Amino acid sequence: KNPYYWDKKSVKLDTIKWTVQKTPSTAYNLYQSNKLDATALDSSQTKQLKNQKGYTELNQGATFYLQFNIAKNKYLANANVRKALSLAVNRKGLTTTLGGNNQPADTLTPTQLTNVNGEDYTKLIPSSAESLYPANPNKKEAVKYMNKGLKELGVSKFSFKILSDDTDAGNKTTEALQSNFESTFGDKVSVSAQNLPFKTRLSRSTAGNFDIV
Template sequence: ITLERRIPYFDKLMGFAVFFPQSEKAVAKYGSKYGTASKYVLYNGPFKQVGWTGSNLSWKMVKNPYYWDKKNVKLDTITWSVQKTPSTAYNLYQSNKLDYTGLDASQTKQLKNQKGYVTLNQGATFYLQFNVAKNKYLANTNIRKALSLAVDRKGLTSSLGGNSVPANTLTPTQLTDVNGEDYTKRISKSAKSFYPASTNKKEAVKYMNKGLKE
């Protein structure tokens, strides 16, 4: 691969599905049907998908006999099913008809002390974005700073449920280490000061007044 310019994180990008290799022959053979059902896809991973028609709610992942490291693949079959509500999925799990299910925010509040409850970090950050194009006040940097400082992130994430934690960086913690410590610990205190876990009313008022004058 020849790049137009250096990209230091290029190898990390290659882990995303959009960059996975594809068979040119298969794409040409299946045409517009490519990727629309199990039989119109090729598989180079530890499993191949079987029984997905494009609209059905259950299919299987079957061990791929051509996978390069197949001797270390311990499972022969994984059955996937789509449940339309979290409560249905949880009831099936309780009835031993599912081995695993995700929980919605309210369920995590009720069930976090139950046996089998496991937390897996998503490595994602969710945030609110200001519409600076249609609001002259939000177009002001200091007013946006004031609103950011006025948000009680700790209270907000707690009320949402789940395992959400307050974010003071755009990217989440635990993605990578720098010199033996989580990279987010190396972010300057001045940057963190604009994204406090709890409301900083004094600073919020200062920036709001400054922004309104502007």
């Protein structure tokens, strides 16, 4: 409980015990054994347990996105290559794979944080790039941009690595992205995934030791 919080009278807890489990099944088993009061669910658990007592959907107010290392990777520094990769991502499919309350994002800042004159504030954010992050992939446009980028770079193909956490969600995300890119561009791109413990991933992200994270 934070004594300086404006609504401190509504906070009833002084302490929360938090345990980290890498696999959702382990966390759920602990919940079932009354050793946890709450746990996050993965995609299959979400489908199975949606109608169970205690199931709750909470908006985390977070957006997940790809960061391109344009300083160290000359291929990803090409704007047309980045546009191509963005158009190849199946955002709707990815959120279905991850399950829960995930939704495709069309703004960097998440929805449902606040309303302005009765309307979600993200509706008021202008964008000149909305066509580049569709919920469903636009493979035809993606290939067009990729061919343009490769021509500008003077190469016929290139490779890169996607860095993410070694959590269940992290593994599912890199698998989905790898599939999206390779099925769209064929042998034009070679994609590999690196899923590392959060602390290691964060250190490499901060140091700029990645292609895409």
